[in-house]
Amino acid sequence: FDDPHSLGNVLAEYVDEGGRVIMFQGTFSYGGDWMLGGSINEVGYNPLASNYYTTGSMTNTEDIYPHYLTEGVYNLSTYIFSYSNTQGNGVSIGMWPGDYSLGAYSADKKIVALNLFTDDMGFPGALFGDGYGGDYVQLTNNTISWLLDDCFVIGPDADCAGECFG
Numbered sequence: 602f603d604d605p606h607s608l609g610n611v612l613a614e615y616v617d618e619g620g621r622v623i624m625f626q627g628t629f630s631y632g633g634d635w636m637l638g639g640s641i642n643e644v645g646y647n648p649l650a651s652n653y654y655t656t657g658s659m660t661n662t663e664d665i666y667p668h669y670l671t672e673g674v675y676n677l678s679t680y681i682f683s684y685s686n687t688q689g690n691g692v693s694i695g696m697w698p699g700d701y702s703l704g705a706y707s708a709d710k711k712i713v714a715l716n717l718f719t720d721d722m723g724f725p726g727a728l729f730g731d732g733y734g735g736d737y738v739q740l741t742n743n744t745i746s747w748l749l750d751d752c753f754v755i756g757p758d759a760d761c762a763g764e765c766f767g
Contacts, residue, residue: 602637609639613646621711621748623741626718630654630683648691648705649714652684660735661703665695670706670713670743676735677703679717704740706747713744 602608612622627635629642629651636642642651660678665671671694684701687693690708697703697716704715717737 602635605634605636606638609637609641611639612637613640613643616641616646616710616712619711622713623744623748624649624712624714626654626679626681626683626716629685629714630681644689646707646710646712647714648687648689648707648712649683649685649702649716650688652686654681654683656681659697661695661697664697665703666693668694668706669747670694670704670740672743673739674736674743677717677737677740678735681718683716685714685716711748713748715740715744 612620616622622641624637624641624647627633628637629647629649630636631651631653636651640646644650658678658680659682660676662676665674665677677695679697682697682701682703686700686702687705691702691705691714692708693702693705695703702716704713704717706713
């Protein structure tokens with residue numbers, strides 16, 4: 602980001618005005634130029650505390666908590682994750698081995714932070730070649746749907762009648 606501090610403040614203002622935000626692992630991990638600054642990573646906004654990241658194969662099939670965000674999510678894998686845990690009114694949706702949150706949502710604002718990075722959405726043969734991701738696409742779809750109050754769902758379960766994108 603050219604100005605991560607200003608962008609973080611703009612995103613916080615956007616949320617305060619009713620906007621919805623998904624934060625992926627790099628936006629709250631120290632150690633690179635990709636981390637957002639400003640208010641968005643402070644308590645009261647990002648449901649996960651900023652922390653350093655590490656690399657290594659990490660798989661979770663057991664500590665995924667029941668929530669709308671995790672419906673149909675049974676297996677998640679990552680190669681890069683942050684040593685983050687919840688902060689403020691953040692509610693964890695599961696834990697990586699080692700007791701680091703795999704993601705969280707804010708109980709007060711429409712913000713979800715997902716603590717995983719996948720190189721290939723679960724398809725073997727890409728950058729790291731082992732098909733990291735698992736149900737990453739399902740988790741991301743659930744997150745978008747939840748943030749948009751279930752109006753992003755496409756198919757017979759969509760309950761919008763065309764009014765959601767007004």
